[in-house]
Amino acid sequence: MARDLARQLQWDELYNSVNECLTLRHRLRPPVRCAGPVGGPALNPFNTTMIAVALVPIAQATGVSASLAIWLVAGLYIVSAVAQPAMGRIADIFGPKKVYVTGLLLVMVGGLVPAVWASFPGALLSRIIIGLGTSAAYPSAMTLISDQARRLGRPTPRPLLTGLSVSSLVTTAVGPVIGGLLVHQLGWQWIFIVNTPVAAVILLFVPVWLPADNTRESAAGDSGLDIPGMAVFTVMLVSALLFFLDLDAGLNWLIPVAVVALGVLVWWGLRVDSPFIDLRMLVGNGALTRTYLRMIITYTGMYLMVYGFTQWLQDAAGYSADHAGLIQLSTTAFALVCSWIVARSTSVRGPLTAAAIALIPGALLMAFVDAGSTLIYLLLLVGVFGITQGFGSVCNQEVVYRSAPKEQMGSASGLSRTAIQIGAIVASSIIGPVFGEPATDADVHTLAWIVLALGLAGTLLTVTDKALKATGTDD
Structure with missing residues (x-):
């Protein structure tokens, strides 16, 4: 009884700390407290985008072709796409804290591989291990939030949900920036090595700020893993x-x-009674299924810019890896403003519509860019995609959290990340045949028209989804 009371007070403290962190009422201690619950989920998108500016340097340093180097992207995507719903299901059944900690330990190990094996196979193995480890954090965090909110009989802590989105949003946006700086200053191996100290710091806060699994009401299902x-x-x-x-x-x-x-x-x-992928639930839960489809469409457009445009900046426009990453700061600025706006609203339909529509002007700006375009033009182009990233990240997560069955929160949230990974892989598959070596203005213009079509499709899907009107209020 005393332990349960302590855990409840601990959860209350965590809730209040994250709320303070997000509302900027304190400047030092609350952000440190946020490291436990929101730090882990940020590692996967961080690694997803950080590699964008490192592909060319890694290919040159290890003597492989650009077409082979793209497997550094593909390896993490494939592992993450499969592992995230699997880790989520394991968290549903056995407890999210165990899965969260295991994932961080894998990340620490994976980050060290290129330090002792500085080759393309070593880099690929590192990406696979990091992909497996980072896949555990987000579905575990979503499951933990849902479990504890139900156990304490409190409304779902919206600030904590927003914190998950914002942490992933920020690291997605700054990934190319940090990646470029690491490659330029320390060498390509540090794209991987940096994960080890970061995961270690997050791990230090887990015992203090994450409730133990024995505080859960019950495990999801009695039949074990499918x-x-x-x-x-x-x-x-x-x-x-x-x-x-x-x-x-x-x-x-x-x-x-x-x-x-x-x-x-x-x-x-x-x-089976408790399948890994609950098809009956997906067929009967149109709001959740359409959210997955919407995420695939919008993130395909996003990653066409993140990977394709970044490669074009280096090949055609003549920017270095670190400068190409710094240009992505415009995306960060736009995305943070949009996430700040939507965090203070209970509506999701309007922001999600804006996220889809933003792909259209972004595509048009891409269609007229060339190697002689000014820096202001490039910053505006990249920044427009931050609208999609800022609104989409927070609101799609909100819809998933409200629509998914609580006993399947881990697997449902894991599938939402799988949808993002599918979008990234589809984008990579498009860039491969479209881009030559090196990329040209005509290549990025072709991508622009594809992004335009995706923007139109995403807008149509969003404005016709009546379920979005009822989403966004607290439980």
């Missing part, structure tokens, strides 16, 4: 993603493999 479902889902997703990652490789045989695996996944999911 191992066959996980295996079939992995085969389906990996087959599809490998095909899309290299459309010119002639891997057409992967299509029937993915289709057969999908059929088996559906068949199996309808036979």
Whole structure:
């Protein structure tokens, strides 16, 4: 009883600390307290975008082609796309804190690999281990928040939810900046090594600020992990993603493999009581399913800019890796302003509509950019995509949290991150055949028209989604 009371007071302190952190009422202690719950989820998007400015330097240093270097992106994406819903399901069943800590330990180990094996295989292995480790934090944090809010009988702590979005948002935006500085000042290995001290610092705060798993009301389901479902889902997703990652490789045989695996996944999911992917829930929960689709569309457009435009800045416009990363600060500025605005509103439909529409002017600016464009033009172009990032990050998470069944919060939130990873992989698969070596103005113009089509599709999907009107109020 005394332990439960202590945990409740601890959770109250955490809630108040994050609220203070986000409202800027204190400047030192609350941000430190935020490190435990919101620091871990920031590592995956941080690593996702930090690599963007390092692909060319890594390819040059290790003697591999640009087409092979892109697997540093693909490796983390594939692992994360599969692992995030899996880690979420494990957190639902066995407890989020255990999964959270395990993930941080994996990140620490993965970050050290290039320090002792400075080669392309070493870099790829590091990305895979880091991808597995960082996949644990976000679904675990979402599960923890849901569990503790229900246990304490309190409204869902909106500031803490916003903190998760903002931390990921900021690290996504500043990833290319930090990546460029690390590559320029310390060498490409530090793109990976930096994860070890960062994860270690976050780990220090976990015992103090994250409630123990034994404070949960109950575990999700009594049948344990759906191992066959996980295996079939992995085969389906990996087959599809490998095909899309290299459309010119002639891997057409992967299509029937993915289709057969999908059929088996559906068949199996309808036979078991607690499937890994609850198809019945997804079919009956249109708001959640449409959110996943909306995230795939908008993040495909986002990552076409993050990866394609960054590569064009270095190849065609002549910017160095660190300068190309610094240009991305414009995205950070726009995104932070948008996240600050939406954090103070209970509406999600308007901001999500703005997030989709913002891809349209961003695409038009891309369509007329060239190697001689001014720095102001480039900053404006990149900044417009920050609107999509700022509004979309906070509000899509809000919809997932309100729409997903509470006992499946981990797997549902993990699937939302899978949707983002799918968007990134689709973007990478488009950039590969479109871009030459080096990238040209015409190449980035082609990407612009694809982004425009995605913006139109995302806008249509958002404005016609009636479920968004009812989303955004506290439980």
